[in-house]
Amino acid sequence: MRAFYRRIWAFARPYQGRLFLGLVCGILCALMNGALLLVVKVVVDLVFQGTAQRTVAQYLERLPHFLRPLVERLTQALPALNSPPSPLGTVLIISLIPAVMLWRSLFAYLSIYLTNWAALRAIADLRTKLFDHLQNLSLAFFSHARTGDLLSRITNDTQILHNVIGGWLASVIKDPVTLVCLVGVAVSQQPVLTLLAIVVLPVCLVPIIVYGRKVRKSARAMQAHAADLSSLMHECFTGNRIIKAYSLEETVLAQFRETTRQYISHMLRVIRANEIPSQVTEFLGGLGVALVLVYVGFATDPAKGRPDMGAFVTFLGSLFLMYPPIKNLTRLQNQLHQARSANQRVFELLDTVNTITDPPKPVPLQASRADIHFENLDFDYGEKPVLRGINLTVKAGQLIALVGSSGSGKTTLTNLLLRFYDPQRGAVRIGTTDIRQAAIEDLRRQIALVTQETILFNDTVRNNIAVGRKGASDAEIEAAARHAHAHEFIMQKPLGYDAIIGEKGVALSGGQRQRIAIARAILKNAPILVLDEATSALDTESERAVQAALEELMQGRTTICIAHRLSTIQKADLIVVLEHGRIIETGGHAELMRARGVYHKLYELQLGSRADSVMDYRKIITVDSKVRNGLPCIRGMPIAVADILEYLASGMSLEDVLRKHSELNRDDIKACLAFTADGS
Numbered sequence: 001m002r003a004f005y006r007r008i009w010a011f012a013r014p015y016q017g018r019l020f021l022g023l024v025c026g027i028l029c030a031l032m033n034g035a036l037l038l039v040v041k042v043v044v045d046l047v048f049q050g051t052a053q054r055t056v057a058q059y060l061e062r063l064p065h066f067l068r069p070l071v072e073r074l075t076q077a078l079p080a081l082n083s084p085p086s087p088l089g090t091v092l093i094i095s096l097i098p099a100v101m102l103w104r105s106l107f108a109y110l111s112i113y114l115t116n117w118a119a120l121r122a123i124a125d126l127r128t129k130l131f132d133h134l135q136n137l138s139l140a141f142f143s144h145a146r147t148g149d150l151l152s153r154i155t156n157d158t159q160i161l162h163n164v165i166g167g168w169l170a171s172v173i174k175d176p177v178t179l180v181c182l183v184g185v186a187v188s189q190q191p192v193l194t195l196l197a198i199v200v201l202p203v204c205l206v207p208i209i210v211y212g213r214k215v216r217k218s219a220r221a222m223q224a225h226a227a228d229l230s231s232l233m234h235e236c237f238t239g240n241r242i243i244k245a246y247s248l249e250e251t252v253l254a255q256f257r258e259t260t261r262q263y264i265s266h267m268l269r270v271i272r273a274n275e276i277p278s279q280v281t282e283f284l285g286g287l288g289v290a291l292v293l294v295y296v297g298f299a300t301d302p303a304k305g306r307p308d309m310g311a312f313v314t315f316l317g318s319l320f321l322m323y324p325p326i327k328n329l330t331r332l333q334n335q336l337h338q339a340r341s342a343n344q345r346v347f348e349l350l351d352t353v354n355t356i357t358d359p360p361k362p363v364p365l366q367a368s369r370a371d372i373h374f375e376n377l378d379f380d381y382g383e384k385p386v387l388r389g390i391n392l393t394v395k396a397g398q399l400i401a402l403v404g405s406s407g408s409g410k411t412t413l414t415n416l417l418l419r420f421y422d423p424q425r426g427a428v429r430i431g432t433t434d435i436r437q438a439a440i441e442d443l444r445r446q447i448a449l450v451t452q453e454t455i456l457f458n459d460t461v462r463n464n465i466a467v468g469r470k471g472a473s474d475a476e477i478e479a480a481a482r483h484a485h486a487h488e489f490i491m492q493k494p495l496g497y498d499a500i501i502g503e504k505g506v507a508l509s510g511g512q513r514q515r516i517a518i519a520r521a522i523l524k525n526a527p528i529l530v531l532d533e534a535t536s537a538l539d540t541e542s543e544r545a546v547q548a549a550l551e552e553l554m555q556g557r558t559t560i561c562i563a564h565r566l567s568t569i570q571k572a573d574l575i576v577v578l579e580h581g582r583i584i585e586t587g588g589h590a591e592l593m594r595a596r597g598v599y600h601k602l603y604e605l606q607l608g609s610r611a612d613s614v615m616d617y618r619k620i621i622t623v624d625s626k627v628r629n630g631l632p633c634i635r636g637m638p639i640a641v642a643d644i645l646e647y648l649a650s651g652m653s654l655e656d657v658l659r660k661h662s663e664l665n666r667d668d669i670k671a672c673l674a675f676t677a678d679g680s
């Protein structure tokens, strides 16, 4: 519990001035309650007993001490007050009741406003700190966290903290002081009766204790269900297409209903736990009053023992004024339980340590013209081994391609380069610097990444590209878009670069999104380029165009390129084949093809999908089937079969393939194409 106060106080400390002022106003408000009762007594005495002998000044002197200076000033200013009460004097005395009420309300308002002012700001700071902390947590954290749960903790739980703390602060000092004042006044008027009236109150501790325990459990469950609800909503709204496509509306609705039902049932428990003790208190208060009246009616001697009217009214008034603070105080405990569980959920996140942090003394990192070394890397996601014994050097300015079946660890390897994760063993060095010794910002600034899933923000096209480099001019953004072959489709949008692309870029096609992401990378102009399936969503024609732009971009940069379509990576200086997290082959395209290993097999598999083109080629070859020196020919020119297959697998059109054969002139190519086109 102490830890809870300490942690909350850390956030409230900057606002302690207003907080203190608010608490002081609370105390003043409490004192006004006492003053009000005393004033009521004076007024009742005056009105009901009509003791005409006393002067107004004498009545005023019976008011609490802190009002004395006011009274003295009044009697000096209005000498009439010193004579027996005139109608004006009586009205003046009666008007003290609204006057004290006014002060009481003013102090109550200031107390609530100021404490809430401080609580709101403290919680806003907590929320900001939480957001900042979450943003900087590693990818490992986000791969386990549920977005909805995080949202709920940042919004819901901090809101609960604010409500509780705001209410708690407003009552924690004010209410006990009010009670003390009221009991003081009551005792001063009727000591025996006061004792009688409050003797039953301790019974109300029973429901407070019983329900206190329940509320702790239910508050925690309630907050967890609120998080479930927001998770569910987040998933449903973001995955709405799939929900529609698979007609999951009913299933999701049933889930939503069930979670809401559980949420409500816990919430009702919390409401019960808050309300039952406070209503019991009120009932016990009534019981106390009844006891008092029974005592006054039967046990006291009407001739001498009965209290006078003013004193009795004051006493009853103090009893009734005691209820609200006692009620508040009975709720206090439950509210604290609620706050504690919200607090736990919030601080649990704040206590999550970031595993990827800057070193204490970062060394500057120079990525341009530096080789990248992956040295003896082993990496696991939790229990699951993903990369094993990776040794790889990427020379400065080289293009290396990572290939391998799905799940072989290609993306993971690039994640290690960007320090989204740190390896369990081994190191990644750029030049001679271990990337863990450099500042994260310094490292990531020098790498442009096009991810496998394109991530865009619900903003304008311009701002989405500008993410690549802060402060880029419009001209630079447009140039990057042109290079990525995005300019044309952007200009087709009514608002052009100012078009809003919707959440996650829904207003764009998959290929368009990818081109925006590429434009971003082009704009970033970083010495290292990481392309993870950067062109996978593009049709062959756009891919070729974007590929050309990328090739231009790769000049003078170190590029790591991942592609399933092997056609896109043949120009790579080095092709690295990964299988089950290990490097099993490396080499140039031709070399790997000759080796007839895994790469060759993957290649052949992809070739199969281009069987149609192979048929076309065969047709050309068979038509002109003169064989020279045992080789098939096109228009009498010998062509190596391996050559043909290689070009075919490259994903180029037949025309482009034919153009590669320098021995064929333009007419030959035309004739070949015409031949396949008419199928003769």
Ligand SMILES: Nc1ncnc2c1ncn2[C@@H]1O[C@H](COP(=O)(O)OP(=O)(O)OP(=O)(O)O)[C@@H](O)[C@H]1O
Binding pocket: 143, 381, 384, 386, 404, 405, 406, 407, 408, 409, 410, 411, 412, 413, 452
């Ligand atoms: N965040 C994660 N937590 C746990 N396991 C993961 C995580 N990300 C990936 N994996 C696992 O690690 C392995 C390698 O994944 P990785 O994304 O590197 O594959 P990949 O080679 O890029 O595959 P693809 O070609 O399909 O993109 C996979 O088996 C995958 O299931």
Ligand SMILES: [Mg+2]
Binding pocket: 410, 411, 412, 452, 532
């Ligand atoms: Mg991948």
